[in-house]
Amino acid sequence: MKTFTDEVTIRIKSGRGGDGVVSFRREKYVPKGGPDGGDGGDGGDVVFVADRKIKSLYNLKLKRTFAAENGKPGQNKNKTGARGSDCIIKVPPGTIIRDKETGDLIADLTEDGQRVVLLKGGRGGLGNTHFATPVNRAPRIAKPGEPGKEKEVVLQLKLIADAGLVGLPNAGKSTLLSVLTKAKPKIGSYPFTTLSPNLGVLDYKDGEQFVIADIPGIIEGAHRGHGLGIKFLKHIERTRILLILIDLSVEDYIKNFDTVIEELRAYSHELASRDRIVVGTKADLVESKRIDDFSSSFKDEDVIIVSSATGFGIEKLKDTIARKLTENR
Numbered sequence: 001m002k003t004f005t006d007e008v009t010i011r012i013k014s015g016r017g018g019d020g021v022v023s024f025r026r027e028k029y030v031p032k033g034g035p036d037g038g039d040g041g042d043g044g045d046v047v048f049v050a051d052r053k054i055k056s057l058y059n060l061k062l063k064r065t066f067a068a069e070n071g072k073p074g075q076n077k078n079k080t081g082a083r084g085s086d087c088i089i090k091v092p093p094g095t096i097i098r099d100k101e102t103g104d105l106i107a108d109l110t111e112d113g114q115r116v117v118l119l120k121g122g123r124g125g126l127g128n129t130h131f132a133t134p135v136n137r138a139p140r141i142a143k144p145g146e147p148g149k150e151k152e153v154v155l156q157l158k159l160i161a162d163a164g165l166v167g168l169p170n171a172g173k174s175t176l177l178s179v180l181t182k183a184k185p186k187i188g189s190y191p192f193t194t195l196s197p198n199l200g201v202l203d204y205k206d207g208e209q210f211v212i213a214d215i216p217g218i219i220e221g222a223h224r225g226h227g228l229g230i231k232f233l234k235h236i237e238r239t240r241i242l243l244i245l246i247d248l249s250v251e252d253y254i255k256n257f258d259t260v261i262e263e264l265r266a267y268s269h270e271l272a273s274r275d276r277i278v279v280g281t282k283a284d285l286v287e288s289k290r291i292d293d294f295s296s297s298f299k300d301e302d303v304i305i306v307s308s309a310t311g312f313g314i315e316k317l318k319d320t321i322a323r324k325l326t327e328n329r
Helices: 058-063 173-180 229-236 253-267 288-297 314-327
Strands: 007-013 046-050 065-067 087-091 095-099 105-109 115-119 150-157 163-167 198-203 209-214 241-247 276-281 303-305
Touching: 007 058, 007 115, 046 095, 046 105, 058 065, 065 087, 105 115, 115 150, 163 173, 163 229, 163 253, 163 314, 173 198, 173 209, 173 241, 173 314, 209 314, 241 253, 241 314, 253 288, 276 288, 276 314, 288 303, 303 314
Parallel strands: 007 065, 046 087, 163 209, 163 241, 241 276, 276 303
Antiparallel strands: 007 150, 046 115, 095 105, 095 150, 198 209
């Protein structure tokens, strides 16, 4: 089974240029033919391409080193050597590429099909044809090809979604994602059922679609490395709104809300202040008074009460998500 991988360090190398050659025409009845040494071919480039079919950086983790092909040397009769093949590296949309040594951002691939040439191949060397002069008509000089470039880069995947589901373990995120979208995440009644981010597409009215991301549950102390959720918060950094899921059946739901917000703030103040919807889940497990109390506890928030089991409030939540996203375009 493939493991979800959202960060990997790899070494990349572009191809070396082929050498130019020293060659002279050797034709019948032309005993002193001029130079005809061809140029070397250029080395291949290292090219990154965003491909929506790729969901993880797992395959790159297995190989770690990627090299383009070297250019071929020139030939006689002024024939240029073949160009080296490019090294094409496919990554999921949302992949950030940084220089391992400096940490500088090199590229941010956000669109399917987006391409970036990260390392150009070395240029091919010149054959001796280029060095003929009236004084030296038979030059025995050719240039070697330029070396390729080499670099270590860090690839970080940040999923691209319109809305992100955030909450404590067992808040009902995966179940809600499966109801709102066509996603089929693993669902269970124990902590950390979700071990990696999940994406789903919400089909709304008039063919409009929204992408929703679900990440592992956040627990108190997550920013200090406890649990799994904080590790995956990078995957909701690009979302426009957050859905804060709170289990209505838990006695101290206000404390749970505060825990989620504090852990978000410890990770990023900007993320903690992002526009959000507070979603009270598992309404089928509580009485109407609990629902009323919950709603009145969050007067300054957009609050929606839902039950993924019965479908209660789901359409209202879809409408609210659509409205919020329209406001945040």
